[in-house]
Amino acid sequence: MNYHSNVLETVQWFLEIDLKKDLETFMEKQMRRMNIPPSGTRSIMYEYFNTQKRVIFETPRKVVYSSKFQCPEEYQEALLQFEKNAREGKNLNVYLSDQIRKPEKADDLLNDWNIYHFHLTRRFRKDGFAKRSDYQIFAWVTADCIYMIQIYPHREAHLYAKKELLRIIEANWPELLEKHRIKGGLQLDDGGYEALRNAHVSSFAELGENRLYGLIGGGYMSDGSSMEAIRREQFWHNRLKLCEMVIRDNMSFISSVIHKQRDLKQSVYRFQLLWISDSADRIRLIEWNSHTGVEWFPVEGKLRIFTMEEELNFGGAFEGGTRFV
Structure with a gap:
Protein backbone atom coordinates (compact mmCIF):
# COMPACT_ATOMS: atom_id res chain seq x y z
CA MET A 1 0.00 0.00 0.00
CA ASN A 2 1.11 3.56 -0.67
CA TYR A 3 0.39 6.51 1.60
CA HIS A 4 1.40 10.15 1.52
CA SER A 5 1.37 13.08 3.89
CA ASN A 6 -1.35 15.68 4.09
CA VAL A 7 -0.52 18.85 2.16
CA LEU A 8 -0.90 20.81 5.41
CA GLU A 9 1.78 18.79 7.23
CA THR A 10 5.11 20.50 7.83
CA VAL A 11 7.09 17.42 6.80
CA GLN A 12 6.10 15.88 3.47
CA TRP A 13 6.55 12.13 2.97
CA PHE A 14 5.56 9.22 0.74
CA LEU A 15 5.19 5.78 2.32
CA GLU A 16 5.41 2.33 0.71
CA ILE A 17 4.36 -0.50 3.04
CA ASP A 18 2.56 -3.83 2.61
CA LEU A 19 3.24 -6.02 5.63
CA LYS A 20 0.66 -8.66 4.72
CA LYS A 21 2.38 -9.19 1.38
CA ASP A 22 5.74 -9.44 3.17
CA LEU A 23 4.38 -12.14 5.46
CA GLU A 24 2.71 -14.04 2.62
CA THR A 25 5.95 -13.99 0.60
CA PHE A 26 7.78 -15.51 3.57
CA MET A 27 5.05 -18.12 4.09
CA GLU A 28 5.09 -19.17 0.45
CA LYS A 29 8.87 -19.67 0.54
CA GLN A 30 8.57 -21.77 3.69
CA MET A 31 5.84 -23.94 2.16
CA ARG A 32 7.87 -24.54 -0.99
CA ARG A 33 10.85 -25.56 1.14
CA MET A 34 8.60 -28.20 2.70
CA ASN A 35 7.60 -29.29 -0.82
CA ILE A 36 4.01 -28.24 -0.06
CA PRO A 37 3.44 -25.29 -2.42
CA PRO A 38 0.28 -23.16 -2.11
CA SER A 39 -2.65 -24.61 -4.05
CA GLY A 40 -3.96 -21.27 -5.26
CA THR A 41 -7.47 -22.17 -4.09
CA GLU A 175 -3.92 -32.78 31.64
CA LEU A 176 -4.15 -32.88 27.83
CA LEU A 177 -7.91 -32.35 27.93
CA GLU A 178 -8.34 -30.21 31.04
CA LYS A 179 -8.18 -26.82 29.31
CA HIS A 180 -10.95 -27.95 26.94
CA ARG A 181 -13.34 -28.94 29.73
CA ILE A 182 -16.67 -27.09 29.80
CA LYS A 183 -19.94 -27.16 31.71
CA GLY A 184 -23.10 -28.62 30.26
CA GLY A 185 -24.29 -31.87 28.74
CA LEU A 186 -24.90 -33.51 25.37
CA GLN A 187 -25.56 -37.20 24.79
CA LEU A 188 -24.28 -38.63 21.48
CA ASP A 189 -23.00 -42.08 20.56
CA ASP A 190 -20.12 -42.74 18.13
CA GLY A 191 -22.48 -42.76 15.16
CA GLY A 192 -23.92 -39.41 16.22
CA TYR A 193 -20.45 -37.86 16.41
CA GLU A 194 -19.59 -39.31 13.01
CA ALA A 195 -22.72 -37.75 11.48
CA LEU A 196 -21.93 -34.35 12.98
CA ARG A 197 -18.31 -34.52 11.83
CA ASN A 198 -19.29 -35.48 8.30
CA ALA A 199 -21.52 -32.40 8.25
CA HIS A 200 -18.69 -30.32 9.79
CA VAL A 201 -20.79 -29.34 12.78
CA SER A 202 -18.53 -28.55 15.73
CA SER A 203 -19.78 -30.38 18.80
CA PHE A 204 -18.85 -31.18 22.39
CA ALA A 205 -17.65 -34.61 23.47
CA GLU A 206 -19.53 -36.02 26.47
CA LEU A 207 -17.50 -38.68 28.30
CA GLY A 208 -19.63 -38.89 31.43
CA GLU A 209 -21.30 -36.76 34.08
CA ASN A 210 -19.58 -33.35 34.29
CA ARG A 211 -17.02 -34.54 31.75
CA LEU A 212 -17.75 -32.45 28.67
CA TYR A 213 -15.02 -31.22 26.31
CA GLY A 214 -15.15 -28.89 23.34
CA LEU A 215 -12.96 -27.57 20.49
CA ILE A 216 -10.19 -29.96 21.50
CA GLY A 217 -8.53 -29.69 18.09
CA GLY A 218 -9.49 -26.07 17.47
CA GLY A 219 -12.72 -26.87 15.64
CA TYR A 220 -13.78 -26.61 12.00
CA MET A 221 -16.05 -24.42 9.90
CA SER A 222 -19.13 -25.62 8.01
CA ASP A 223 -17.00 -26.20 4.88
CA GLY A 224 -14.49 -28.28 6.85
CA SER A 225 -11.84 -25.56 7.09
CA SER A 226 -9.68 -25.48 10.19
CA MET A 227 -11.14 -22.94 12.61
CA GLU A 228 -7.73 -22.57 14.24
CA ALA A 229 -6.05 -21.71 10.91
CA ILE A 230 -8.78 -19.17 10.12
CA ARG A 231 -8.43 -17.53 13.55
CA ARG A 232 -4.67 -17.22 13.09
CA GLU A 233 -5.12 -15.82 9.59
CA GLN A 234 -7.58 -13.20 10.84
CA PHE A 235 -5.34 -12.31 13.78
CA TRP A 236 -2.32 -11.58 11.59
CA HIS A 237 -4.35 -9.80 8.94
CA ASN A 238 -5.71 -7.43 11.58
CA ARG A 239 -2.44 -7.02 13.49
CA LEU A 240 -0.39 -6.16 10.41
CA LYS A 241 -3.02 -3.74 9.12
CA LEU A 242 -3.02 -2.03 12.51
CA CYS A 243 0.77 -1.86 12.41
CA GLU A 244 0.61 -0.15 9.01
CA MET A 245 -1.87 2.38 10.41
CA VAL A 246 0.42 3.12 13.37
CA ILE A 247 3.38 3.72 11.04
CA ARG A 248 1.30 5.90 8.72
CA ASP A 249 -0.17 7.97 11.56
CA ASN A 250 3.27 8.54 13.09
CA MET A 251 5.24 9.23 9.91
CA SER A 252 5.91 12.88 10.74
CA PHE A 253 7.56 11.81 14.01
CA ILE A 254 9.37 8.84 12.43
CA SER A 255 10.74 10.93 9.57
CA SER A 256 11.97 13.63 11.97
CA VAL A 257 13.88 11.04 14.01
CA ILE A 258 15.40 9.55 10.86
CA HIS A 259 16.48 13.01 9.75
CA LYS A 260 18.27 13.54 13.06
CA GLN A 261 19.82 10.07 13.24
CA ARG A 262 20.97 9.92 9.63
CA ASP A 263 21.19 13.59 8.70
CA LEU A 264 19.02 12.73 5.71
CA LYS A 265 16.28 14.77 4.12
CA GLN A 266 14.48 11.99 2.30
CA SER A 267 10.77 12.07 1.53
CA VAL A 268 10.22 8.51 0.29
CA TYR A 269 10.10 5.71 2.89
CA ARG A 270 9.97 2.01 2.04
CA PHE A 271 9.16 -0.25 4.99
CA GLN A 272 9.36 -4.04 5.07
CA LEU A 273 8.64 -6.66 7.72
CA LEU A 274 11.88 -7.53 9.54
CA TRP A 275 11.08 -9.58 12.65
CA ILE A 276 8.13 -10.78 14.77
CA SER A 277 8.50 -12.06 18.32
CA ASP A 278 7.18 -15.54 19.12
CA SER A 279 4.62 -13.98 21.46
CA ALA A 280 3.47 -11.54 18.75
CA ASP A 281 3.91 -8.59 21.14
CA ARG A 282 6.77 -7.00 19.17
CA ILE A 283 7.03 -6.32 15.44
CA ARG A 284 10.11 -4.82 13.80
CA LEU A 285 10.24 -3.18 10.39
CA ILE A 286 13.18 -1.97 8.32
CA GLU A 287 13.11 1.24 6.30
CA TRP A 288 15.41 0.50 3.37
CA ASN A 289 16.27 3.99 2.13
CA SER A 290 17.73 5.05 5.48
CA HIS A 291 18.53 1.57 6.85
CA THR A 292 16.56 2.45 9.97
CA GLY A 293 14.43 0.12 12.06
CA VAL A 294 11.10 0.72 13.76
CA GLU A 295 9.78 -1.59 16.48
CA TRP A 296 6.11 -1.56 17.45
CA PHE A 297 4.86 -2.79 20.83
CA PRO A 298 1.10 -3.31 20.23
CA VAL A 299 0.22 -4.11 23.85
CA GLU A 300 2.08 -1.12 25.26
CA GLY A 301 1.26 1.17 22.35
CA LYS A 302 4.88 2.25 21.91
CA LEU A 303 7.34 2.72 19.05
CA ARG A 304 11.12 2.37 19.13
CA ILE A 305 13.26 3.80 16.33
CA PHE A 306 16.83 2.60 15.89
CA THR A 307 19.64 2.37 13.36
CA MET A 308 20.24 -1.09 11.97
CA GLU A 309 23.93 -0.87 12.92
CA GLU A 310 22.96 -0.50 16.57
CA GLU A 311 20.59 -3.44 16.38
CA LEU A 312 23.05 -5.77 14.65
CA ASN A 313 25.77 -4.89 17.17
CA PHE A 314 23.45 -5.96 19.98
CA GLY A 315 23.88 -9.66 20.74
CA GLY A 316 20.77 -11.80 20.31
CA ALA A 317 18.83 -9.03 18.59
CA PHE A 318 16.75 -11.51 16.59
CA GLU A 319 16.35 -14.28 19.15
CA GLY A 320 12.91 -15.28 20.40
CA GLY A 321 11.17 -14.69 17.11
CA THR A 322 11.15 -15.05 13.32
CA ARG A 323 13.36 -12.97 11.04
CA PHE A 324 12.00 -12.22 7.57
CA VAL A 325 14.94 -10.45 5.85
Missing part, protein backbone atom coordinates in the same frame (compact mmCIF):
# COMPACT_ATOMS: atom_id res chain seq x y z
CA ARG A 42 -7.22 -20.56 -0.65
CA SER A 43 -5.28 -17.64 0.81
CA ILE A 44 -1.58 -18.28 1.41
CA MET A 45 -2.02 -17.37 5.08
CA TYR A 46 -4.76 -19.94 5.61
CA GLU A 47 -2.86 -22.69 3.82
CA TYR A 48 0.34 -21.89 5.74
CA PHE A 49 -1.37 -22.08 9.13
CA ASN A 50 -3.36 -25.15 8.06
CA THR A 51 -0.11 -26.83 7.00
CA GLN A 52 1.55 -25.87 10.29
CA LYS A 53 -1.26 -27.57 12.15
CA ARG A 54 -1.21 -30.76 10.08
CA VAL A 55 2.52 -31.30 9.49
CA ILE A 56 4.53 -32.97 12.26
CA PHE A 57 7.88 -31.22 12.41
CA GLU A 58 10.97 -33.37 12.72
CA THR A 59 12.35 -33.33 16.27
CA PRO A 60 13.13 -36.09 18.79
CA ARG A 61 10.11 -36.95 20.92
CA LYS A 62 9.36 -39.17 23.87
CA VAL A 63 6.93 -41.99 23.16
CA VAL A 64 4.47 -43.00 25.88
CA TYR A 65 1.71 -45.60 25.71
CA SER A 66 -1.74 -45.70 27.25
CA SER A 67 -2.68 -48.54 29.57
CA LYS A 68 -5.18 -49.71 26.92
CA PHE A 69 -2.69 -49.77 24.04
CA GLN A 70 -2.56 -53.09 22.19
CA CYS A 71 -0.72 -54.03 19.02
CA PRO A 72 -1.31 -57.18 16.94
CA GLU A 73 1.67 -59.52 17.17
CA GLU A 74 2.30 -59.44 13.42
CA TYR A 75 2.63 -55.62 13.54
CA GLN A 76 5.10 -55.41 16.43
CA GLU A 77 8.10 -54.78 14.18
CA ALA A 78 6.26 -52.00 12.35
CA LEU A 79 5.36 -50.42 15.70
CA LEU A 80 8.96 -50.61 16.93
CA GLN A 81 10.16 -48.94 13.72
CA PHE A 82 7.59 -46.16 14.12
CA GLU A 83 8.64 -45.61 17.74
CA LYS A 84 12.33 -45.56 16.77
CA ASN A 85 11.65 -42.95 14.09
CA ALA A 86 9.72 -40.82 16.59
CA ARG A 87 12.45 -40.99 19.24
CA GLU A 88 15.13 -40.13 16.68
CA GLY A 89 13.19 -37.18 15.28
CA LYS A 90 12.70 -38.62 11.81
CA ASN A 91 9.91 -37.76 9.38
CA LEU A 92 6.61 -39.15 10.67
CA ASN A 93 4.50 -37.45 8.01
CA VAL A 94 5.18 -40.39 5.67
CA TYR A 95 2.90 -42.46 7.91
CA LEU A 96 0.02 -40.01 7.37
CA SER A 97 -2.29 -39.75 4.39
CA ASP A 98 -0.61 -38.29 1.31
CA GLN A 99 -3.28 -35.57 1.51
CA ILE A 100 -0.76 -33.85 3.80
CA ARG A 101 0.83 -32.53 0.58
CA LYS A 102 -2.33 -30.56 -0.21
CA PRO A 103 -2.35 -27.46 2.02
CA GLU A 104 -6.00 -26.68 1.32
CA LYS A 105 -7.22 -30.05 2.65
CA ALA A 106 -8.59 -30.60 6.15
CA ASP A 107 -8.13 -33.41 8.66
CA ASP A 108 -11.48 -33.63 10.47
CA LEU A 109 -10.25 -35.85 13.31
CA LEU A 110 -7.30 -33.54 13.97
CA ASN A 111 -9.44 -30.40 13.79
CA ASP A 112 -12.06 -31.89 16.09
CA TRP A 113 -10.12 -33.92 18.67
CA ASN A 114 -6.45 -33.07 17.97
CA ILE A 115 -5.72 -36.73 17.23
CA TYR A 116 -3.47 -37.96 14.41
CA HIS A 117 -3.91 -41.32 12.71
CA PHE A 118 -0.89 -43.09 11.22
CA HIS A 119 -0.67 -46.11 8.93
CA LEU A 120 0.96 -48.95 10.86
CA THR A 121 3.22 -50.56 8.28
CA ARG A 122 6.78 -51.19 7.14
CA ARG A 123 5.82 -50.98 3.47
CA PHE A 124 6.25 -47.67 1.65
CA ARG A 125 5.45 -46.40 -1.83
CA LYS A 126 8.01 -45.03 -4.27
CA ASP A 127 7.09 -41.47 -3.27
CA GLY A 128 8.01 -42.28 0.34
CA PHE A 129 4.50 -42.46 1.80
CA ALA A 130 3.28 -45.50 3.70
CA LYS A 131 1.13 -47.98 1.85
CA ARG A 132 -2.40 -48.42 3.12
CA SER A 133 -2.39 -50.64 6.21
CA ASP A 134 -4.96 -52.88 7.86
CA TYR A 135 -4.29 -51.08 11.16
CA GLN A 136 -3.85 -47.47 12.22
CA ILE A 137 -2.14 -45.85 15.20
CA PHE A 138 -4.10 -43.09 16.92
CA ALA A 139 -1.94 -40.61 18.82
CA TRP A 140 -1.80 -37.13 20.36
CA VAL A 141 1.37 -35.30 19.27
CA THR A 142 3.08 -32.39 21.03
CA ALA A 143 6.41 -30.68 20.44
CA ASP A 144 8.27 -33.16 22.64
CA CYS A 145 6.06 -36.23 23.08
CA ILE A 146 3.82 -38.68 21.24
CA TYR A 147 0.99 -40.08 23.35
CA MET A 148 0.10 -43.45 21.81
CA ILE A 149 -3.62 -43.90 22.43
CA GLN A 150 -4.61 -47.10 20.65
CA ILE A 151 -4.40 -49.17 17.47
CA TYR A 152 -7.60 -50.02 15.55
CA PRO A 153 -8.33 -52.04 12.41
CA HIS A 154 -9.01 -49.90 9.37
CA ARG A 155 -12.41 -51.56 8.99
CA GLU A 156 -13.55 -50.62 12.54
CA ALA A 157 -17.02 -49.00 12.65
CA HIS A 158 -17.03 -45.23 13.21
CA LEU A 159 -13.22 -45.40 13.22
CA TYR A 160 -12.60 -41.66 13.38
CA ALA A 161 -15.42 -40.83 15.79
CA LYS A 162 -14.81 -43.29 18.62
CA LYS A 163 -15.26 -41.59 21.99
CA GLU A 164 -13.09 -44.34 23.41
CA LEU A 165 -10.10 -42.39 22.06
CA LEU A 166 -10.94 -39.44 24.31
CA ARG A 167 -11.78 -41.69 27.25
CA ILE A 168 -8.33 -43.26 26.99
CA ILE A 169 -6.69 -39.83 26.91
CA GLU A 170 -8.77 -38.69 29.89
CA ALA A 171 -7.85 -41.79 31.91
CA ASN A 172 -4.13 -41.71 31.10
CA TRP A 173 -3.24 -38.06 30.50
CA PRO A 174 -6.11 -35.89 31.83
Whole structure:
Protein backbone atom coordinates (compact mmCIF):
# COMPACT_ATOMS: atom_id res chain seq x y z
CA MET A 1 0.00 0.00 0.00
CA ASN A 2 1.11 3.56 -0.67
CA TYR A 3 0.39 6.51 1.60
CA HIS A 4 1.40 10.15 1.52
CA SER A 5 1.37 13.08 3.89
CA ASN A 6 -1.35 15.68 4.09
CA VAL A 7 -0.52 18.85 2.16
CA LEU A 8 -0.90 20.81 5.41
CA GLU A 9 1.78 18.79 7.23
CA THR A 10 5.11 20.50 7.83
CA VAL A 11 7.09 17.42 6.80
CA GLN A 12 6.10 15.88 3.47
CA TRP A 13 6.55 12.13 2.97
CA PHE A 14 5.56 9.22 0.74
CA LEU A 15 5.19 5.78 2.32
CA GLU A 16 5.41 2.33 0.71
CA ILE A 17 4.36 -0.50 3.04
CA ASP A 18 2.56 -3.83 2.61
CA LEU A 19 3.24 -6.02 5.63
CA LYS A 20 0.66 -8.66 4.72
CA LYS A 21 2.38 -9.19 1.38
CA ASP A 22 5.74 -9.44 3.17
CA LEU A 23 4.38 -12.14 5.46
CA GLU A 24 2.71 -14.04 2.62
CA THR A 25 5.95 -13.99 0.60
CA PHE A 26 7.78 -15.51 3.57
CA MET A 27 5.05 -18.12 4.09
CA GLU A 28 5.09 -19.17 0.45
CA LYS A 29 8.87 -19.67 0.54
CA GLN A 30 8.57 -21.77 3.69
CA MET A 31 5.84 -23.94 2.16
CA ARG A 32 7.87 -24.54 -0.99
CA ARG A 33 10.85 -25.56 1.14
CA MET A 34 8.60 -28.20 2.70
CA ASN A 35 7.60 -29.29 -0.82
CA ILE A 36 4.01 -28.24 -0.06
CA PRO A 37 3.44 -25.29 -2.42
CA PRO A 38 0.28 -23.16 -2.11
CA SER A 39 -2.65 -24.61 -4.05
CA GLY A 40 -3.96 -21.27 -5.26
CA THR A 41 -7.47 -22.17 -4.09
CA ARG A 42 -7.22 -20.56 -0.65
CA SER A 43 -5.28 -17.64 0.81
CA ILE A 44 -1.58 -18.28 1.41
CA MET A 45 -2.02 -17.37 5.08
CA TYR A 46 -4.76 -19.94 5.61
CA GLU A 47 -2.86 -22.69 3.82
CA TYR A 48 0.34 -21.89 5.74
CA PHE A 49 -1.37 -22.08 9.13
CA ASN A 50 -3.36 -25.15 8.06
CA THR A 51 -0.11 -26.83 7.00
CA GLN A 52 1.55 -25.87 10.29
CA LYS A 53 -1.26 -27.57 12.15
CA ARG A 54 -1.21 -30.76 10.08
CA VAL A 55 2.52 -31.30 9.49
CA ILE A 56 4.53 -32.97 12.26
CA PHE A 57 7.88 -31.22 12.41
CA GLU A 58 10.97 -33.37 12.72
CA THR A 59 12.35 -33.33 16.27
CA PRO A 60 13.13 -36.09 18.79
CA ARG A 61 10.11 -36.95 20.92
CA LYS A 62 9.36 -39.17 23.87
CA VAL A 63 6.93 -41.99 23.16
CA VAL A 64 4.47 -43.00 25.88
CA TYR A 65 1.71 -45.60 25.71
CA SER A 66 -1.74 -45.70 27.25
CA SER A 67 -2.68 -48.54 29.57
CA LYS A 68 -5.18 -49.71 26.92
CA PHE A 69 -2.69 -49.77 24.04
CA GLN A 70 -2.56 -53.09 22.19
CA CYS A 71 -0.72 -54.03 19.02
CA PRO A 72 -1.31 -57.18 16.94
CA GLU A 73 1.67 -59.52 17.17
CA GLU A 74 2.30 -59.44 13.42
CA TYR A 75 2.63 -55.62 13.54
CA GLN A 76 5.10 -55.41 16.43
CA GLU A 77 8.10 -54.78 14.18
CA ALA A 78 6.26 -52.00 12.35
CA LEU A 79 5.36 -50.42 15.70
CA LEU A 80 8.96 -50.61 16.93
CA GLN A 81 10.16 -48.94 13.72
CA PHE A 82 7.59 -46.16 14.12
CA GLU A 83 8.64 -45.61 17.74
CA LYS A 84 12.33 -45.56 16.77
CA ASN A 85 11.65 -42.95 14.09
CA ALA A 86 9.72 -40.82 16.59
CA ARG A 87 12.45 -40.99 19.24
CA GLU A 88 15.13 -40.13 16.68
CA GLY A 89 13.19 -37.18 15.28
CA LYS A 90 12.70 -38.62 11.81
CA ASN A 91 9.91 -37.76 9.38
CA LEU A 92 6.61 -39.15 10.67
CA ASN A 93 4.50 -37.45 8.01
CA VAL A 94 5.18 -40.39 5.67
CA TYR A 95 2.90 -42.46 7.91
CA LEU A 96 0.02 -40.01 7.37
CA SER A 97 -2.29 -39.75 4.39
CA ASP A 98 -0.61 -38.29 1.31
CA GLN A 99 -3.28 -35.57 1.51
CA ILE A 100 -0.76 -33.85 3.80
CA ARG A 101 0.83 -32.53 0.58
CA LYS A 102 -2.33 -30.56 -0.21
CA PRO A 103 -2.35 -27.46 2.02
CA GLU A 104 -6.00 -26.68 1.32
CA LYS A 105 -7.22 -30.05 2.65
CA ALA A 106 -8.59 -30.60 6.15
CA ASP A 107 -8.13 -33.41 8.66
CA ASP A 108 -11.48 -33.63 10.47
CA LEU A 109 -10.25 -35.85 13.31
CA LEU A 110 -7.30 -33.54 13.97
CA ASN A 111 -9.44 -30.40 13.79
CA ASP A 112 -12.06 -31.89 16.09
CA TRP A 113 -10.12 -33.92 18.67
CA ASN A 114 -6.45 -33.07 17.97
CA ILE A 115 -5.72 -36.73 17.23
CA TYR A 116 -3.47 -37.96 14.41
CA HIS A 117 -3.91 -41.32 12.71
CA PHE A 118 -0.89 -43.09 11.22
CA HIS A 119 -0.67 -46.11 8.93
CA LEU A 120 0.96 -48.95 10.86
CA THR A 121 3.22 -50.56 8.28
CA ARG A 122 6.78 -51.19 7.14
CA ARG A 123 5.82 -50.98 3.47
CA PHE A 124 6.25 -47.67 1.65
CA ARG A 125 5.45 -46.40 -1.83
CA LYS A 126 8.01 -45.03 -4.27
CA ASP A 127 7.09 -41.47 -3.27
CA GLY A 128 8.01 -42.28 0.34
CA PHE A 129 4.50 -42.46 1.80
CA ALA A 130 3.28 -45.50 3.70
CA LYS A 131 1.13 -47.98 1.85
CA ARG A 132 -2.40 -48.42 3.12
CA SER A 133 -2.39 -50.64 6.21
CA ASP A 134 -4.96 -52.88 7.86
CA TYR A 135 -4.29 -51.08 11.16
CA GLN A 136 -3.85 -47.47 12.22
CA ILE A 137 -2.14 -45.85 15.20
CA PHE A 138 -4.10 -43.09 16.92
CA ALA A 139 -1.94 -40.61 18.82
CA TRP A 140 -1.80 -37.13 20.36
CA VAL A 141 1.37 -35.30 19.27
CA THR A 142 3.08 -32.39 21.03
CA ALA A 143 6.41 -30.68 20.44
CA ASP A 144 8.27 -33.16 22.64
CA CYS A 145 6.06 -36.23 23.08
CA ILE A 146 3.82 -38.68 21.24
CA TYR A 147 0.99 -40.08 23.35
CA MET A 148 0.10 -43.45 21.81
CA ILE A 149 -3.62 -43.90 22.43
CA GLN A 150 -4.61 -47.10 20.65
CA ILE A 151 -4.40 -49.17 17.47
CA TYR A 152 -7.60 -50.02 15.55
CA PRO A 153 -8.33 -52.04 12.41
CA HIS A 154 -9.01 -49.90 9.37
CA ARG A 155 -12.41 -51.56 8.99
CA GLU A 156 -13.55 -50.62 12.54
CA ALA A 157 -17.02 -49.00 12.65
CA HIS A 158 -17.03 -45.23 13.21
CA LEU A 159 -13.22 -45.40 13.22
CA TYR A 160 -12.60 -41.66 13.38
CA ALA A 161 -15.42 -40.83 15.79
CA LYS A 162 -14.81 -43.29 18.62
CA LYS A 163 -15.26 -41.59 21.99
CA GLU A 164 -13.09 -44.34 23.41
CA LEU A 165 -10.10 -42.39 22.06
CA LEU A 166 -10.94 -39.44 24.31
CA ARG A 167 -11.78 -41.69 27.25
CA ILE A 168 -8.33 -43.26 26.99
CA ILE A 169 -6.69 -39.83 26.91
CA GLU A 170 -8.77 -38.69 29.89
CA ALA A 171 -7.85 -41.79 31.91
CA ASN A 172 -4.13 -41.71 31.10
CA TRP A 173 -3.24 -38.06 30.50
CA PRO A 174 -6.11 -35.89 31.83
CA GLU A 175 -3.92 -32.78 31.64
CA LEU A 176 -4.15 -32.88 27.83
CA LEU A 177 -7.91 -32.35 27.93
CA GLU A 178 -8.34 -30.21 31.04
CA LYS A 179 -8.18 -26.82 29.31
CA HIS A 180 -10.95 -27.95 26.94
CA ARG A 181 -13.34 -28.94 29.73
CA ILE A 182 -16.67 -27.09 29.80
CA LYS A 183 -19.94 -27.16 31.71
CA GLY A 184 -23.10 -28.62 30.26
CA GLY A 185 -24.29 -31.87 28.74
CA LEU A 186 -24.90 -33.51 25.37
CA GLN A 187 -25.56 -37.20 24.79
CA LEU A 188 -24.28 -38.63 21.48
CA ASP A 189 -23.00 -42.08 20.56
CA ASP A 190 -20.12 -42.74 18.13
CA GLY A 191 -22.48 -42.76 15.16
CA GLY A 192 -23.92 -39.41 16.22
CA TYR A 193 -20.45 -37.86 16.41
CA GLU A 194 -19.59 -39.31 13.01
CA ALA A 195 -22.72 -37.75 11.48
CA LEU A 196 -21.93 -34.35 12.98
CA ARG A 197 -18.31 -34.52 11.83
CA ASN A 198 -19.29 -35.48 8.30
CA ALA A 199 -21.52 -32.40 8.25
CA HIS A 200 -18.69 -30.32 9.79
CA VAL A 201 -20.79 -29.34 12.78
CA SER A 202 -18.53 -28.55 15.73
CA SER A 203 -19.78 -30.38 18.80
CA PHE A 204 -18.85 -31.18 22.39
CA ALA A 205 -17.65 -34.61 23.47
CA GLU A 206 -19.53 -36.02 26.47
CA LEU A 207 -17.50 -38.68 28.30
CA GLY A 208 -19.63 -38.89 31.43
CA GLU A 209 -21.30 -36.76 34.08
CA ASN A 210 -19.58 -33.35 34.29
CA ARG A 211 -17.02 -34.54 31.75
CA LEU A 212 -17.75 -32.45 28.67
CA TYR A 213 -15.02 -31.22 26.31
CA GLY A 214 -15.15 -28.89 23.34
CA LEU A 215 -12.96 -27.57 20.49
CA ILE A 216 -10.19 -29.96 21.50
CA GLY A 217 -8.53 -29.69 18.09
CA GLY A 218 -9.49 -26.07 17.47
CA GLY A 219 -12.72 -26.87 15.64
CA TYR A 220 -13.78 -26.61 12.00
CA MET A 221 -16.05 -24.42 9.90
CA SER A 222 -19.13 -25.62 8.01
CA ASP A 223 -17.00 -26.20 4.88
CA GLY A 224 -14.49 -28.28 6.85
CA SER A 225 -11.84 -25.56 7.09
CA SER A 226 -9.68 -25.48 10.19
CA MET A 227 -11.14 -22.94 12.61
CA GLU A 228 -7.73 -22.57 14.24
CA ALA A 229 -6.05 -21.71 10.91
CA ILE A 230 -8.78 -19.17 10.12
CA ARG A 231 -8.43 -17.53 13.55
CA ARG A 232 -4.67 -17.22 13.09
CA GLU A 233 -5.12 -15.82 9.59
CA GLN A 234 -7.58 -13.20 10.84
CA PHE A 235 -5.34 -12.31 13.78
CA TRP A 236 -2.32 -11.58 11.59
CA HIS A 237 -4.35 -9.80 8.94
CA ASN A 238 -5.71 -7.43 11.58
CA ARG A 239 -2.44 -7.02 13.49
CA LEU A 240 -0.39 -6.16 10.41
CA LYS A 241 -3.02 -3.74 9.12
CA LEU A 242 -3.02 -2.03 12.51
CA CYS A 243 0.77 -1.86 12.41
CA GLU A 244 0.61 -0.15 9.01
CA MET A 245 -1.87 2.38 10.41
CA VAL A 246 0.42 3.12 13.37
CA ILE A 247 3.38 3.72 11.04
CA ARG A 248 1.30 5.90 8.72
CA ASP A 249 -0.17 7.97 11.56
CA ASN A 250 3.27 8.54 13.09
CA MET A 251 5.24 9.23 9.91
CA SER A 252 5.91 12.88 10.74
CA PHE A 253 7.56 11.81 14.01
CA ILE A 254 9.37 8.84 12.43
CA SER A 255 10.74 10.93 9.57
CA SER A 256 11.97 13.63 11.97
CA VAL A 257 13.88 11.04 14.01
CA ILE A 258 15.40 9.55 10.86
CA HIS A 259 16.48 13.01 9.75
CA LYS A 260 18.27 13.54 13.06
CA GLN A 261 19.82 10.07 13.24
CA ARG A 262 20.97 9.92 9.63
CA ASP A 263 21.19 13.59 8.70
CA LEU A 264 19.02 12.73 5.71
CA LYS A 265 16.28 14.77 4.12
CA GLN A 266 14.48 11.99 2.30
CA SER A 267 10.77 12.07 1.53
CA VAL A 268 10.22 8.51 0.29
CA TYR A 269 10.10 5.71 2.89
CA ARG A 270 9.97 2.01 2.04
CA PHE A 271 9.16 -0.25 4.99
CA GLN A 272 9.36 -4.04 5.07
CA LEU A 273 8.64 -6.66 7.72
CA LEU A 274 11.88 -7.53 9.54
CA TRP A 275 11.08 -9.58 12.65
CA ILE A 276 8.13 -10.78 14.77
CA SER A 277 8.50 -12.06 18.32
CA ASP A 278 7.18 -15.54 19.12
CA SER A 279 4.62 -13.98 21.46
CA ALA A 280 3.47 -11.54 18.75
CA ASP A 281 3.91 -8.59 21.14
CA ARG A 282 6.77 -7.00 19.17
CA ILE A 283 7.03 -6.32 15.44
CA ARG A 284 10.11 -4.82 13.80
CA LEU A 285 10.24 -3.18 10.39
CA ILE A 286 13.18 -1.97 8.32
CA GLU A 287 13.11 1.24 6.30
CA TRP A 288 15.41 0.50 3.37
CA ASN A 289 16.27 3.99 2.13
CA SER A 290 17.73 5.05 5.48
CA HIS A 291 18.53 1.57 6.85
CA THR A 292 16.56 2.45 9.97
CA GLY A 293 14.43 0.12 12.06
CA VAL A 294 11.10 0.72 13.76
CA GLU A 295 9.78 -1.59 16.48
CA TRP A 296 6.11 -1.56 17.45
CA PHE A 297 4.86 -2.79 20.83
CA PRO A 298 1.10 -3.31 20.23
CA VAL A 299 0.22 -4.11 23.85
CA GLU A 300 2.08 -1.12 25.26
CA GLY A 301 1.26 1.17 22.35
CA LYS A 302 4.88 2.25 21.91
CA LEU A 303 7.34 2.72 19.05
CA ARG A 304 11.12 2.37 19.13
CA ILE A 305 13.26 3.80 16.33
CA PHE A 306 16.83 2.60 15.89
CA THR A 307 19.64 2.37 13.36
CA MET A 308 20.24 -1.09 11.97
CA GLU A 309 23.93 -0.87 12.92
CA GLU A 310 22.96 -0.50 16.57
CA GLU A 311 20.59 -3.44 16.38
CA LEU A 312 23.05 -5.77 14.65
CA ASN A 313 25.77 -4.89 17.17
CA PHE A 314 23.45 -5.96 19.98
CA GLY A 315 23.88 -9.66 20.74
CA GLY A 316 20.77 -11.80 20.31
CA ALA A 317 18.83 -9.03 18.59
CA PHE A 318 16.75 -11.51 16.59
CA GLU A 319 16.35 -14.28 19.15
CA GLY A 320 12.91 -15.28 20.40
CA GLY A 321 11.17 -14.69 17.11
CA THR A 322 11.15 -15.05 13.32
CA ARG A 323 13.36 -12.97 11.04
CA PHE A 324 12.00 -12.22 7.57
CA VAL A 325 14.94 -10.45 5.85
